[in-house]
Amino acid sequence: MSFSPLVEQLMDALRVLPGVGPKTAQRMAMHLLERQREGGQRLAEVMREAVERVGYCQRCRTLTEEPLCGLCQSARRDDSLLCVVESPADMLAIEEAGGFQGRYFVLHGHLSPLDGVGPEDIGLDQLETLMEEGLIEEVVLATNPTVEGEATAHYIATQIQRHGARLSRLAYGVPMGGELEYVDGGTLSRAFSGRLPFDSE
């Protein structure tokens, strides 16, 4: 025995969400049908609209339903600074950390030749066009500190260095507020090799 076909379809479809297995899908379906029909109706409507209408910003490629995202439309950002990130979530994290006043470019992933993800798939032709405008003086390569992120940063560096912009990378090191004991070895050895003079003031 099982639930009715439509309820089973709902549980099945919910599993497209990350981290949702059969048990969680059942709990979600029951919650929607037993207690949250209105919320479910609204979620269905917003989800339909979002997957249909949300695209990439024509300039920075972040997710937006407008031709240009809010940040690209803003006149209050520094056009000479460009930060390259793998995802819109990374862009938001940097914005929330504060301090960066430049523009962004979102790759939506990283190079992965084995999976068939090449330069055009992460928008590097578009990045090239952006560089050709000649406004950018520094590019911060803020891809993930993973093997793939590093490789992608190196590829981009090679591609755009002829435009004469400075290239920089986020500093590596032990995360602030963390305990050394729990920092992984790779990070720790990076933090050692990148150690700085101690400022006693």
Place this chain on the structure above:
Amino acid sequence: MSFSPLVEQLMDALRVLPGVGPKTAQRMAMHLLERQREGGQRLAEVMREAVERVGYCQRCRTLTEEPLCGLCQSARRDDSLLCVVESPADMLAIEEAGGFQGRYFVLHGHLSPLDGVGPEDIGLDQLETLMEEGLIEEVVLATNPTVEGEATAHYIATQIQRHGARLSRLAYGVPMGGELEYVDGGTLSRAFSGRLPFDSE
């Protein structure tokens, strides 16, 4: 800074799902928009249809998009046995455990006067109609072993006892395969007061 209005709306709407806070909602929205547009489209479509079309079985009140659920349509069940449960999920759990061959009646909750949930809200008028048919010889009150579940079982027992059907309750005790050490005190004392002669065969 935040995501675009439509992306923010999606993250907001996802929080209707149980156990989904702001961080999980963001991860889900990003997953759908970055990697699972088709799955998101299908989920939106199925969810819209389900919250619109799934109703209660006219006989047992479980969730179904048909007038009668599959189990009520089946001729291979024992009409003299009725199991009363709080939710469709409880019904499925009992079916999956196997052994019960009767029919069900789903309350969709329990009595809760303080929240304004009275007898009609859990379908007791409909249960009365079912009892009046005179086919049911035993009613198994399988509400949850909670204060509210117990109170609801007692209320139902009082209501239907005049129909002359036997009333029974699921046995309480220590869960099979569990370790006594981890069984809560209430369950343990119930298991003691309900202890049975040891069958040495």
